[in-house]
């Protein structure tokens with residue numbers, strides 16, 4: 001009696017998994033069809049175009065960041081953090097110049113195209129500053145916002161390096177790699193500043209407020 005039962009069960013589960021597979025295929029087809037975005041008339045058709053579009057995007061992002069960083073430095077209290085931000089302003093200026101060289105190597109004019117992601121990340125940094133009292137807590141917030149920015153830049157330059165490599169843009173690749181290394185270094189510096197002192201100082205006020213507050217969504 002055991003064998004037929006097992007067989008029936010196997011057949012049933014085979015049938016169920018086959019139905020599930022069919023329905024999954026149908027669903028994913030529907031989802032894909034529903035998500036296909038209509039391309040603009042200016043849409044990139046080749047990797048080289050996507051590469052230059054991405055350069056325009058990060059060029060805008062770096063320039064926009066240059067305007068936002070001094071405000072972050074002014075709002076920071078800890079010397080380590082102020083120095084880290086000021087150092088990164090100088091580094092970012094070099095990165096902008098490096099990007100202009102990368103455009104030149106690609107035979108393109110350096111043009112900035114609004115980067116929605118960087119605009120949002122900088123806006124979030126502004127919100128964090130408004131939501132924190134000056135001192136260690138605001139510093140911890142500035143570090144959090146800055147690290148999100150650095151991670152975005154690391155992802156972007158990582159992609160640009162891959163594109164440059166594929167396209168045989170060897171000189172540009174070396175420049176982009178240099179910037180990628182600087183962004184990674186900035187991220188490490190911020191992590192160290194947070195772990196070495198700022199987060200501990202910021203935590204000193206812990207327990208003063210209602211513990212449930214952190215669990216409440218603010219709108």
Ligand SMILES: [Fe+2]
Nearest residue numbers: 062092095153
């Ligand atoms: Fe940068």
Ligand SMILES: [Fe+2]
Nearest residue numbers: 150153183186
């Ligand atoms: Fe950066």
